[in-house]
Amino acid sequence: MDDNQCAGRRGTSRRAFLSASAVTAAAVPFLTGAARAAATTTALLTPQPDPQLRHLISQIDPDRIQAIIEKLVSFGTRHTSSSQTDPVRGIGAATAWVFGQMQGFAAASSGTMTVQQQSFTQPVSSRIPVPTTITNVIATLPGTATPARYYVVTGHLDSRVTDVLDFTSDAPGADDDGSGVAVVLELARLFATRQFPGTLVFATVAGEEQGLYGSAHMAAQMAAAGNDVQGMFSNDIVGASHSFDGHPPDPNTLRLFIEGIPTAATSNDISLMQSVGGENDGATHQLARFVAGAAPFDLTKMNIRPIWRRDRYLRGSDHLSFQEHGYPAARFTEQRENFDHEHQNTQVVNGVQFGDLIDFVDFNYTGRVAAVNAAALWALATNPGTPKGMQIHTTPPGTLSGTNLTTLSWNASPESNIAFYEVVTRETTAADWTSAINVGNVTSVALDISKDNVQFGLRAVDTAGRRSPVAFPQVAA
Numbered sequence: 001m002d003d004n005q006c007a008g009r010r011g012t013s014r015r016a017f018l019s020a021s022a023v024t025a026a027a028v029p030f031l032t033g034a035a036r037a038a039a040t041t042t043a044l045l046t047p048q049p050d051p052q053l054r055h056l057i058s059q060i061d062p063d064r065i066q067a068i069i070e071k072l073v074s075f076g077t078r079h080t081s082s083s084q085t086d087p088v089r090g091i092g093a094a095t096a097w098v099f100g101q102m103q104g105f106a107a108a109s110s111g112t113m114t115v116q117q118q119s120f121t122q123p124v125s126s127r128i129p130v131p132t133t134i135t136n137v138i139a140t141l142p143g144t145a146t147p148a149r150y151y152v153v154t155g156h157l158d159s160r161v162t163d164v165l166d167f168t169s170d171a172p173g174a175d176d177d178g179s180g181v182a183v184v185l186e187l188a189r190l191f192a193t194r195q196f197p198g199t200l201v202f203a204t205v206a207g208e209e210q211g212l213y214g215s216a217h218m219a220a221q222m223a224a225a226g227n228d229v230q231g232m233f234s235n236d237i238v239g240a241s242h243s244f245d246g247h248p249p250d251p252n253t254l255r256l257f258i259e260g261i262p263t264a265a266t267s268n269d270i271s272l273m274q275s276v277g278g279e280n281d282g283a284t285h286q287l288a289r290f291v292a293g294a295a296p297f298d299l300t301k302m303n304i305r306p307i308w309r310r311d312r313y314l315r316g317s318d319h320l321s322f323q324e325h326g327y328p329a330a331r332f333t334e335q336r337e338n339f340d341h342e343h344q345n346t347q348v349v350n351g352v353q354f355g356d357l358i359d360f361v362d363f364n365y366t367g368r369v370a371a372v373n374a375a376a377l378w379a380l381a382t383n384p385g386t387p388k389g390m391q392i393h394t395t396p397p398g399t400l401s402g403t404n405l406t407t408l409s410w411n412a413s414p415e416s417n418i419a420f421y422e423v424v425t426r427e428t429t430a431a432d433w434t435s436a437i438n439v440g441n442v443t444s445v446a447l448d449i450s451k452d453n454v455q456f457g458l459r460a461v462d463t464a465g466r467r468s469p470v471a472f473p474q475v476a477a
């Protein structure tokens with residue numbers, strides 16, 4: 001969609017920071033310099049990718065991706081206001097087809113995957129001329145050990161042309177977002193026959209071009225149900241490896257857009273960031289850092305280019321709907337777009353082809369995008385969840401006005417196979433974590449490293465050496 005409507009919220013209170021208090025020092029394990037040196041690892045290694053993940057990625061089929069996008073284009077238009085009852089043309093026929101595909105995948109899952117059509121009536125707005133039924137198709141693969149944590153992947157089913165209200169012209173939407181829907185369907189097919197500790201959700205959302213309506217409803221429903229979404233990815237415009245604008249193709253790069261100041265930040269949150277930093281350490285930053293480690297080029301043949309920006313200028317996608325609820329959410333998009341091919345009527349003007357035609361889609365590229373998603377979702381749902389309740393304690397002892405010691409505390413993770421926790425650190429100017437300290441299977445630690453100089457994070461490590469995404473501390477109040 002075009003509008004970037006999320007307003008920032010500002011405030012001036014520093015009360016939460018200034019009233020911070022320390023945990024009881026005697027209860028906290030203290031790692032001295034020598035112990036810390038012994039515990040510090042110089043490399044933030046993660047285990048080699050699971051051979052079963054390699055096998056799954058080898059099964060991603062560019063021919064199936066092509067067939068999916070061809071089918072989606074065959075519905076003529078998938079505009080939100082197009083027919084819901086015509087059996088061959090419009091959003092209704094496209095939704096029914098996707099639902100049937102998902103049901104087929106679920107049937108192969110031995111009953112573990114469930115599929116629902118999530119419908120609601122969207123009231124009139126500037127882009128919805130009459131009350132309109134919008135339908136998401138949601139396939140859920142429940143977690144086996146910690147099903148309360150959710151990981152969501154979406155593509156949007158609807159399409160548009162130049163006039164956002166034009167629901168009759170052909171709107172092939174091959175790249176935007178047939179490619180993202182193809183990723184979601186291919187992932188659902190390949191994950192359906194497997195099981196994971198955490199819960200995976202594969203969804204096609206609708207009404208995106210009219211105002212992110214489908215994803216807004218889905219995210220609100222998940223928030224109302226108290227679902228703990230620990231990671232969400234919107235795959236939107238992930239089909240073209242070549243922009244056809246004079247620039248050379250870039251078939252091995254995928255952008256990952258993540259928010260800076262969290263969309264759901266309160267005025268107190270922003271006030272704290274102004275005081276002590278953390279604007280590069282939202283949960284979405286940590287999610288992106290995790291993806292980079294979980295989906296290496298060796299595995300996916302794709303370089304991930306994280307961009308610390310919520311989305312491209314003037315644009316937005318379904319990750320915004322999840323960010324609104326404080327969920328870590330990010331957007332995958334091809335490296336260089338050709339805007340002649342997005343939101344345009346299909347026509348030739350002065351010899352230039354406009355329109356979102358399948359001719360511009362590279363099915364192998366979309367397959368590699370699916371591989372990146374597969375690697376990220378596999379690791380997220382298999383590894384421990386992000387630790388909760390991490391705090392950094394600031395009250396100095398006695399009459400001192402500060403301390404160079406850093407005291408951290410967190411909640412024990414719910415997983416039964418946690419081996420230890422790692423405190424990770426980096427210079428405030430470093431893009432990613434640079435060192436890790438094994439602090440044991442504890443829920444607090446004091447370190448002789450000044451919190452004034454570096455950033456701290458925490459991750460849980462299980463008995464197989466699998467790491468969780470990093471939790472960033474809140475200031476204890």
Ligand SMILES: [Zn+2]
Pocket residue numbers: 001156176177208236237317
């Ligand atoms: Zn889109």
